[in-house]
Amino acid sequence: MFALKKPLESRQHTGSYYAATANWQNCYPPLTSEINADVVIVGGGFTGVNTLLELTERGYSCVLLEANRISWGATGRNGGQILGGIGHSHERFRPQIGETGVRALFDMGVECTDIIRQRVAKYSIGCDLRWGYLDAALKPRHMKEFEADKRWQEQMGYPYTLTLLDREEMRGHIGSDLYVGGMLNAHGNGHCHVLNLCIGEARAAEQQGARIFENSNVIRLVQGNRPRVYTDSGVVNAHHVVLCGNAYLGNLVPAMASRILPANSSVVTTAPLTAQQQHDLLPGNVAVCDPRTALDYFRLTADGRLLFGGLSNYTGREPGDLTGVMRQKMLKVFPQLQDVPLEYGWSGQMGIGINRMPQLGRLDGNVYYIQAYSGHGVAPTHMMARITAQMIAGQAERFDVFTRIKHWPFPGGPVFRTPCFALGMLYYKLRDMF
Incomplete structure (x- = not known):
């Protein structure tokens, strides 16, 4: 009954329908030297690619580092549903962000789908x-x-x-x-076809001067006001770093890893x-x-x-x-x-994330992070990228809404937090049965 297609090893993507029907095979080189940039972005999914595009549109010199291929992770594997809204149940955050914060979250939830609508039209992306x-x-x-x-x-x-x-x-x-x-x-x-959307956005950023490196796994991050990012075979010196690896970032920053599963x-x-x-x-x-x-x-x-x-x-x-x-x-x-x-x-x-709200914030110096879309990320990734680009450009108002939302680490430490969370989610699965 099953006639499953084998993984496309030459593309280095999972054996998905998206990879098999991609408009083109993007092939960016690995980083093999030490370079400088205004901003270096870690992660080549929707969050990273759109942060890259937002910043290059503003005239910044930007570098993106992807450990595998553009759209290799969740971006190129999801259901392709473009849903508005940022996070879940805005009203419960009212004590932290106030009425203006709740309004801002709602408005951004509308804007996030409009970004995709406008971007596809502006850059003629076939997706x-x-x-x-x-x-x-x-x-x-x-x-x-x-x-x-x-x-x-x-x-x-x-x-x-x-x-x-x-x-x-x-x-x-x-x-x-x-x-x-x-x-x-x-x-x-x-x-939409999510892989084609993402690689189309990457091409748009590249055409405006962005530098993209695939197969460039980040192994070390030096934080501060003049951060440095090290890969297996290169280094990027930058004024700002944006970490966009989400569930695939690993333990590069332990404090971030403890707040996402x-x-x-x-x-x-x-x-x-x-x-x-x-x-x-x-x-x-x-x-x-x-x-x-x-x-x-x-x-x-x-x-x-x-x-x-x-x-x-x-x-x-x-x-x-x-x-x-x-x-x-x-x-x-x-x-x-x-x-x-x-x-x-x-x-x-x-x-x-525990509270099902995207996590956006700033680490030591000029290092920013975006993660934890909790299964609802195709459109919100575009919004989080825009907010972070605005923050780097000196417009902090919408960024500050997110920094006022508290995100707790998962209990159980590195060994037990996954089984503890899985056990906790069993309650909600059982509730769905009635």
Whole structure:
């Protein structure tokens, strides 16, 4: 039944649908000398590449160091869903950031999707960008949550229309009997080919003078007002450093590592479907997500496959039978795909923080960091990059909102924090069952 494609070793990416259908194979050299720059950025995913682009657009001399390939990590492995919003449940941060801070978070949650919309148009990036998103309710209480969210967003002035759907109305948007209702956002959220978006943004930065180095693993960081970044075979001297490795940064800065945990998510894609099959599954070609902790998310690709993801694993480990487990999850939603083979399957790691709010801040001297999107990063990464670039350029107002939010280290130390967190998340998974 399975006809999985083998990993593309020549690309040095995981064996994903995205890597197999990339618009071009970017091939940047490794760093092999000592160089100088205004800013050096560590990490070549959405956060790092967009920080690079934001700063080069402002005239800074910038270097980006990526340990593997551009978009190699979570950026090139996720479900491709472009969702607005920064973090979760802004109101709980009101004691720390006040009314103006809550308003700022909401406005940035709208702006983050607009950045992608504008960037794709400005640089003519081919990434199969489409608008349309559906929150799918599995239980009546999910509908109550959607209703409350709709009221709050409309009170805050959300600029796009949100439409509540009952069970019958859902059948006009998704070919599954699993859902009791949903909330449609036809124009504010959407989906795209994430690897093509990121490498397109990297090319835009390069064309404006940015220097990009792949296969350049950072092994040492000297902090301070004149920081230095060391790779296996080179050094960058800079006025500013921005750390954007997220779940893949490792223990380069132990204080950062203690506040983030890698969690695994898995994705599969089917073989191309017929036009009728595509229409029967998702007639409006929207991205879909349910509200559980260990959620399902899915959409159609531009070449007519169903891309289906989920299986959130808070131990950070990939399941032994990824395709077998994911196939069963997919068939629970779409049993009509019983005879359709899967052609790609892969996993990636997302960075989880305790409070589910992106972590943005400043270390010793001119060293900044951005991490912990908690599985919701395609659009927010673009916003965090903009805020950090503004901070480096001397505009601290929005950056300061995030520095007032407290982020605690995970309990248990380096050895026990992962199993402790996995045990804690079991409560939420059990709650999803009722």
